[in-house]
Amino acid sequence: MNQDYIKPDNWSIIEEGFDTSRVKSSESLFSIGNGAMGQRANFEETYSGPTFQGSYIAGVYYPDKTRVGWWKNGYPEYFAKVLNAPNWIGINVSINNETLDLFTCKAVKDFRRELNMKEGWLSRSFKATLQNNIEIQVKAKRFLCLELDEVGAIHYEVTPINSDASITFKPYLDAGITNEDTNWDDKFWDVLKVSNEGNQAFIEAKTMKTEFHTCTFMQSQVFVNGNAINISPDILKKDNFIAYSYSKNLKAGERFAIEKFGGYIVDRNYDKTKLVEASKSVLGKAETLGFSGLLKMQVQAWANIWDMADITIHGDVKAQQGIRFNIFQLNQTYLGKDSRLNIGPKGFTGEKYGGSTYWDTEAYCIPFYMATKNQNVARSLLEYRYNHLERAIENANKLGFTNGAALYPMVTMNGEECHNEWEITFEEIHRNGAIAFAIYNYYRYTNDYSYIPEKGLEVLIGIARFWQQRATFSTDKNKYVILGVTGPNEYENNVNNNWYTNYLAKWCIKYAIENIKKVEAEYYTDFIRIMTKTSLSESELNSWKEVADNMYFPYSEKHDVYLQQDGFLDKELVTVADLDQAQRPINQKWSWDRILRSPYIKQADVLQGFYFFEDDFSKEQLEKHFDFYEPFTVHESSLSPCVHSIQAAKLDRMEQAYTFYLRTSRLDLDDYNKEVHEGLHITSMAGTWMSIVEGFGGMRIKNSMLSFTPKIPKQWEGYSFKINFRNQILKVNVSHDETKFELEGNESMELLVDDNLQVIEPNNIENVSG
Structure with missing residues (x-):
C-alpha cells in the first residue's frame, strides 16, 4: 500500500x-x-x-x-x-x-x-x-x-x-x-x-x-x-x-x-x-x-x-502535481550558476548516496537542463567532468590501467572515486559511457561543436583508451569480451558480457575515432594540441578499432533478443507477475544471494541501451526486447519507470506508458519504494520530465531538427511544455484532437511532426495535426 x-x-x-x-x-x-x-x-x-x-x-x-x-x-x-x-x-x-x-x-x-x-x-x-x-x-x-x-x-x-x-x-x-x-x-x-x-x-x-x-x-x-x-x-x-x-x-x-x-x-x-x-x-x-x-x-x-x-496537464490533478513537484525539486537542487557544483541523487533532502555525483547527471539530468535553461547550464555540467579528467585517469591507474585511460568515478565530489562496494567501484563501469553519451547528446541538441575540440575530445580519448584496455580477446569466441561487470541492473554482479556495457564500449570507441577525424579536418590547431598532449598514435587507433569492430554481444536465437549477460537464460525465469507481492520490494525482503540468482531486474538495462541508441534498432526489435525484459523488471530503482514509460509510449502502449509515468512522477509523493524518509529521488525526477517530453511528446532530434510524434494518455484532456532549442523557444500544446506549436522570437523553425516536415512561423499558433 x-x-x-x-x-x-x-x-x-x-x-x-x-x-x-x-x-x-x-x-x-x-x-x-x-x-x-x-x-x-x-x-x-x-x-x-x-x-x-x-x-x-x-x-x-x-x-x-x-x-x-x-x-x-x-x-x-x-x-x-x-x-x-x-x-x-x-x-x-x-x-x-x-x-x-x-x-x-x-x-x-x-x-x-x-x-x-x-x-x-x-x-x-x-x-x-x-x-x-x-x-x-x-x-x-x-x-x-x-x-x-x-x-x-x-x-x-x-x-x-x-x-x-x-x-x-x-x-x-x-x-x-x-x-x-x-x-x-x-x-x-x-x-x-x-x-x-x-x-x-x-x-x-x-x-x-x-x-x-x-x-x-x-x-x-x-x-x-x-x-x-x-x-x-x-x-x-x-x-x-x-x-x-x-x-x-x-x-x-x-x-x-x-x-x-x-x-x-x-x-x-x-x-x-x-x-x-x-x-x-x-x-x-x-x-x-x-x-x-x-x-x-x-x-x-x-x-x-x-x-x-512548466509542464501543464489538464484533467489529471495527481499527474499535474507529480510533474510540477519533480520540476520544482530539480530547480531547488541545481540552477547551473556554478560549474563547480553538480546534482546529487538526493539533492539537499537527505544523506543517502553522500550527496555525490553519479552517472545520473549525464544520463537523465542534462536533457532537462538543456531544454529548460540555456545551453550554458548543460555545458557547465560537461565541463565539470572535463575538470576531473586527470582524476579519472588516476582512478583508472589505481586499478591497473595505463597510457591515459580514464575511468570516471561511480561516486564523486572532486573527481576521485569514493564508492567502496567492489561490485560497484570496480564493475559498474558503464558509467564511463554515460559521460561520453552526454557529450554526444549535448552536440546533437545544441549544435555547439566547440566543446569537443576545446575539451570534450580529451575526455573521449581517455574513455576510449579505458574500453580498449578493459576488453579481453576470447580465442574461444574469436571476439572481444568484457568480463566481471555490473550493468545498470545492480541485481546482477560480476557477470560477463553485459550487453549494455559492451554496446556502450563499442559506441564510445567509434564516437571517439569519428571526432578525432572531424577535429583533425576542421580544428587542426586543437587537433595538434590534443595529439601532442595525449601522444595518440595511428597504431593505437587501430587497436581501438580492432576492439570495437569485433565486440561480442550475447544473443539468444530462441528468443531472438540480445541477452542481458551471458548467463541470463540459466536463471529460473519466473516473471514479476508470478512473484508473491508480499515479497516486494525484494531489496528489502530477500538476501542479496537470492537476488543475484533471480531473474529480477532492478532497472532498465538492455532497454537503457535501446533508449540511448534507438536509431540503431527497429521498432520491432524494441518491442521484442521490451516484451522479454519488462516482465522481469521490479523497477526498484528510481531511474527505471521513466525509461520504460518512454519506450512504452513509442510502442503505442499508452496505458502502460501512463502507469509508468504516474509511478515516476509520484515515486516520492506516494512513496512507492517505502524509503522517502531518507530523502527524495532528485536525479530520477529529470527522467519524469523526459517521460512526458520524449515519451508522450515523442521529441527527438532528427536530421538536426526537432521531431515530435505527439500522443496523449486517455486520462488527460491536454498537456503542454516549452523547449529551448538552439536559443529558440517552442511551446507544444497537445490535445486529443490536435497539436499546436507556438514559436517565440523572429525566425521560423523547421521541424518534423509524425515525420512530416513543417515550418513554424514565430508568434503564431500553428495547428499542425488533427
Whole structure:
C-alpha cells in the first residue's frame, strides 16, 4: 500500500492533520533549496519525536574513511559525504516557561503544511494545547532565496487563544550537529569562533580534513500584532551554540511574531578570513528588503523559472502535481550558476548516496537542463567532468590501467572515486559511457561543436583508451569480451558480457575515432594540441578499432533478443507477475544471494541501451526486447519507470506508458519504494520530465531538427511544455484532437511532426495535426 496523505493540488504539496509516524517522510517531501543550500522540512521549534535533522551546503563535504570488512586493492580511502551543516532555522518557543513540542502537546488540531511550488515557500499552521492547558495558534512561513542564495527567511507567529501568556522566542545557531550517515562517528566540524553583534550572530566553522570554511549567521526582529518592537534579548553563548531570547507578555488573541534571516557564507566564494564581514553584507541586503520584499523577489524568481520549465496537464490533478513537484525539486537542487557544483541523487533532502555525483547527471539530468535553461547550464555540467579528467585517469591507474585511460568515478565530489562496494567501484563501469553519451547528446541538441575540440575530445580519448584496455580477446569466441561487470541492473554482479556495457564500449570507441577525424579536418590547431598532449598514435587507433569492430554481444536465437549477460537464460525465469507481492520490494525482503540468482531486474538495462541508441534498432526489435525484459523488471530503482514509460509510449502502449509515468512522477509523493524518509529521488525526477517530453511528446532530434510524434494518455484532456532549442523557444500544446506549436522570437523553425516536415512561423499558433 502506497502512502496517500498528500492532498492532490495543481501547485502545492499539502499535508493536513498531524501524525508523528509521517514526520520523517514529510521532512523529505517538504524540503526546500535554492541550488546553493537546502534543508529538510524540520520544525523550527523543538521536536523530541523521531526526526531527521538536515541542513546542507552545496559543495561542502567530508571524506569519511572507508569502512569495509575486507579491504581490497583499489578501494578508495574514503566515501565523500555531504555534511549536515550548522542549523540556523531553530527557534525554540516557550509559553509560560513550557517548551512548545508537538510530540508532547496534549492536543494538536488543524495542522496544515504547504509547500507552494509556484512561489517557492513552505508554510505550516496548527493549534496546540500544551501540558499547562494553554492553547496557542502557530503560523510559520519560510523560504530559501533564489536571488540572494546565501539567505533564508522565516516568519514565525504565535497567538495565545484561551489565556494571557508569556511567550519566549529563542532563535539560535547550533554547530553541535551530526550526520545521520557516518562510518566512524568522526567529528566533521571544527568550530572556530562564536560571535554576536547587535541582533546578529555568527558561527565560524571549518570542516575537518577538507577544510571548507563557513560562517553560519542569523538576525532576528520581533513583532506584536504586526508592529516591530525592540526587546533587549538575553544572550546564551556556548562553544558551538548561540541563542537570543526575546520574551513578551501577551493578552489572549495578541500575535507575537519573529522574523529571522539566516544562512551560510562559504570560502568557495569569499576570503576565508572575511566570512563574518560577508555575512553582515548579505544580512544588510536582506534587512533592506525585509521579509515581504524578499518574498516578492522569490515569487518573481520562481515565475521566471516556471515560465520556461512548466509542464501543464489538464484533467489529471495527481499527474499535474507529480510533474510540477519533480520540476520544482530539480530547480531547488541545481540552477547551473556554478560549474563547480553538480546534482546529487538526493539533492539537499537527505544523506543517502553522500550527496555525490553519479552517472545520473549525464544520463537523465542534462536533457532537462538543456531544454529548460540555456545551453550554458548543460555545458557547465560537461565541463565539470572535463575538470576531473586527470582524476579519472588516476582512478583508472589505481586499478591497473595505463597510457591515459580514464575511468570516471561511480561516486564523486572532486573527481576521485569514493564508492567502496567492489561490485560497484570496480564493475559498474558503464558509467564511463554515460559521460561520453552526454557529450554526444549535448552536440546533437545544441549544435555547439566547440566543446569537443576545446575539451570534450580529451575526455573521449581517455574513455576510449579505458574500453580498449578493459576488453579481453576470447580465442574461444574469436571476439572481444568484457568480463566481471555490473550493468545498470545492480541485481546482477560480476557477470560477463553485459550487453549494455559492451554496446556502450563499442559506441564510445567509434564516437571517439569519428571526432578525432572531424577535429583533425576542421580544428587542426586543437587537433595538434590534443595529439601532442595525449601522444595518440595511428597504431593505437587501430587497436581501438580492432576492439570495437569485433565486440561480442550475447544473443539468444530462441528468443531472438540480445541477452542481458551471458548467463541470463540459466536463471529460473519466473516473471514479476508470478512473484508473491508480499515479497516486494525484494531489496528489502530477500538476501542479496537470492537476488543475484533471480531473474529480477532492478532497472532498465538492455532497454537503457535501446533508449540511448534507438536509431540503431527497429521498432520491432524494441518491442521484442521490451516484451522479454519488462516482465522481469521490479523497477526498484528510481531511474527505471521513466525509461520504460518512454519506450512504452513509442510502442503505442499508452496505458502502460501512463502507469509508468504516474509511478515516476509520484515515486516520492506516494512513496512507492517505502524509503522517502531518507530523502527524495532528485536525479530520477529529470527522467519524469523526459517521460512526458520524449515519451508522450515523442521529441527527438532528427536530421538536426526537432521531431515530435505527439500522443496523449486517455486520462488527460491536454498537456503542454516549452523547449529551448538552439536559443529558440517552442511551446507544444497537445490535445486529443490536435497539436499546436507556438514559436517565440523572429525566425521560423523547421521541424518534423509524425515525420512530416513543417515550418513554424514565430508568434503564431500553428495547428499542425488533427
